[in-house]
Amino acid sequence: MKSKDFALDKKNKPSNIILTIIFSVVSVIYVLPVLVVLMNSFKFNEFVNSTTFELPNAISFAGFNNYIKGMTFGNYPFFNSVFYSFTITILSTILILLCTSMCAWYLSRVNNFICKVVYYLCVFSMVVPFQMVMFTLSKTADTLKLNTPYTIPIIYLGFGAGLAVFMFSGFVKSMPLSVEEAASIDGCGPIRTFFQVVLPIMRPTIISVGILEIMWIWNDYLLPYLVLDRKLYMTIPIHIQYLQGSYGAVDLGATMALIVLSVIPIIIFYAVCQKHIIKGVMAGAVKG
Amino acid sequence: MRRILSLILAVMLVALCFASCGSTDSNAEAGSVFYLNFKPEQDEQWQALAKKYQEATGIKTTVVTAAEGTYESTLTAEMDKSDPPTLFQVNGPVGLANWQDYCYDLSKSDVYKELKSDDFALKGANGEVYGVAYVIETYGIIYNKTILQKYFDAEWSTIKSIDKLNNFDALSTVVSEIQAHKSDLGVDGAFTSAGMDSSSDWRFKTHLANMAIYYEYLADGIGKTDAIKGTYLENYKKIWDLYINYATCKPTDLASKTGTDAETEFKSGKAVFYQNGTWAYGSAAYDEATGLGLKDDEFGMLPIYMGVEGEENLGLCTGSENYWCVNAKADEADIKATLDFLKWVVTDDAGTSALANDMGFVIPFKNAKEASNPLVKIANDYVTAGKTSVSWNFPTIPSEDWKNGVGAALTQYAAGTGSWDDVKLAFVDGWAREYKKANG
């Protein structure tokens, strides 16, 4: 009771009320860019540049025209891009979480020479800029037929392994051995030990790694652009970039509409998993 | 947990299955066609044509179009793949130098034999035919006849007919008078905005620059150079000043204006002059749905006057930067399929009418259909009238970076943050530097 009073008291301190007001204003400014995009997605193309900060009026209001245009632009349906973006993000994230958590556990527990080499290679890969491998990676991926949304997760696993292994290893090192020992004394083999004992303990790290991977893969532009077989597949960022670049025709209205459509899933994801996301980032930071 | 594991394993198996099956769907014996198209504005028409061909012959035919400004990088990436384009494009000699190793010798092919003249072939040192031009295009200053007529009829106008509008001084007079009386004519300016966004800047850093390059080549009697002198830069400046100062917007706004902005201004009658080419007809023509656009007889086109001696006899700029090349490193069967496809496109009725009507192209092949595009007719009229056509020399520009440099310098000059000296540096010094970079 006492502590609650104390907290209330703290909240009502004049300086804190002023801070609340200041932060409210800043928050509004913070979301403005997104609102401006939303607003402009309902304007005809020619008004986006000339009246960027005005609400659509009777002349400039385009209704859902931009959305319809954006979705049917060219001859590649926007829904396909959405579908492939989802497929790639989900498959890759699952694959990365599963494989790297297993790998990291093995590496930290066995920890022999080979494990150390693999571990340090993973850490090393984290500092390598994508430009270093972009050219050769697309060739390799193509030769091995890793250029479809169903196989590109293997590329993501390879290129994203570094950070994931690093984060999982950091966590495994802080895990007490006793639980695993108990399991092995009970006659559990390594696979059962991993899935029944280790994996549940790893939950917070799995969430934080998962979130980092989802944010990365969903928004990634250059890697799928260079790797995917573009005769058949596009993702949302590629689609938006494509809309930007037709000979003599940039449809800003339609681009804004597609930006809105591409941001919606991520906002929903954020709204639903907000707690996990913030906790995940916190946990990731403390462990990493 | 076990359920999750088995689910994941199943997913992976499916994925692997896709991976191994993915490549077996094409009919290896009959070959297939994969065209990497350069012109995004004709993407839909090419897709339709490819579909038609595939339905007619059963040969798998794919068309992929690179986004504006990314053709070279897309081509590089695609060529490196196990299933590379069988048909691609180069822009002329400079492009050919980059891709010559990949160009199949077309000298015995039907598509080459169908060419009206050898002028449209891109030849190697020993007479090999590496590319054939498939579209001849023309650009100049497109104008809105109806509004310009209003100007001629106005009592305050100095120039009274289109025949008198035949040099830079006349153009300059017309433009400044229109600008001064813009409300009388119901326009926002004489010229459409010369947008320097990447969707529009090629009209000035490439097509307009071509004028200065053309005159210099002509004066020096050359067809290409490793160091341009910039003899006609002053003329380039004259016309550019006209474009930016007598337009629908302030020169400082040009940096972010797009191609669509200019197109909309022209379509809605807010400007009289619009520098563009025959390809722009489709998007500027009258559209019932929006009620915007010009009727066929409202289109006119002027040569780009820039104050050079004797320009009363100048014609429009006609040429090609679109050459078909067949990938020499593709499979035998694919090469054959591609050659068959090309033959079909330039001889079959479906192909030639798609090129002429749907795409609005003038094609240099024997079976060509006449395009319904009024801008093409205007271009032909200039030739019939004996005017001197300006050739397309911009394929000899040493690199993309040269164009980008000139474009940026023009933008900065227009905005007042840079001077004309920057354009000179980008044009002259930039040429020599980029030439050296590109050739060793």
Added chain:
Amino acid sequence: MKDRKRIKRLNPLRAYFPIFVLPTLAAFIIGFLYPFIRGIYLSFCTFRTTSDAKWVGLDNYIKAFNDEGFFHAFWYTALFTLVSVIVINVFAFMVAYVLTRGIRGSNTFRTVFFMPNLIGGIVLGYIWQMIFDGILRNYGTSIVLDSRFGFWGLIILMAWQQIGYMMIIYIAGLQSVPEELNEAAKIDGANGWQVLKHITIPTVMPSITICTFLTLTNSFKLFDQNLALTNGAPIAFTAEGAIKQTEMIALNIYNTFYTNANWRGVGQAKAVLFFILVAAIALIQLRFTRKREVQQ
């Protein structure tokens, strides 16, 4: 030593290498190691596609070192990184500090500030280009016309995107400061500033290290936002060359790769140099972290 023995008891695990490590390792070799090594090899070659590479020795590196644009990009990136690291961390820390004092609406603010992180770089670039140009148009200019606008525009963009993320990490750090310690200090008569300096900042030191590292590498490797916002404009012209004023290293490499077919090898050589630079920075950072860990 003791741990070693205990791990030995889990010995059967050793035999499970193919199940636990091999999938990741195989993908890692395909997706990283092989392209990386091949990339180093190609930096010594001229090539148009990877299949027609010809060995030219150090030629590409000499060209890269003589490229003024590359040097400008390096210094520009360094300056940008310095400013963005300071701006982002100072603001993120301030926000986190205020939000952990229990003001009304803390959770809402936290949610709002974190949101921009979820939007991808290309999209962010387009959004902000529209906004900056919308404002600058009133003053008859544009973000692509003045390198100062480009510089501060990118700083604002990055701050908008990253402050939220760093804030979360600082909040985590600040919450680990024991409340009793603060109370004890206050009873001893320490003022707010002294508490901040002697108690709060030392305890959140690990968070500061992490955030500095993350902002440092993010800024250094920045590509998407740079490409979409200004793509290097404006260009400064001199007799020696045309230098893109707001082009950062990653973009310079990308442009070298794709605008001149003969310079692809040079682009790859620049990429190798870039990698060495990033690795060196990371290594120095790691050193610092290690030292501090030993002291603790």
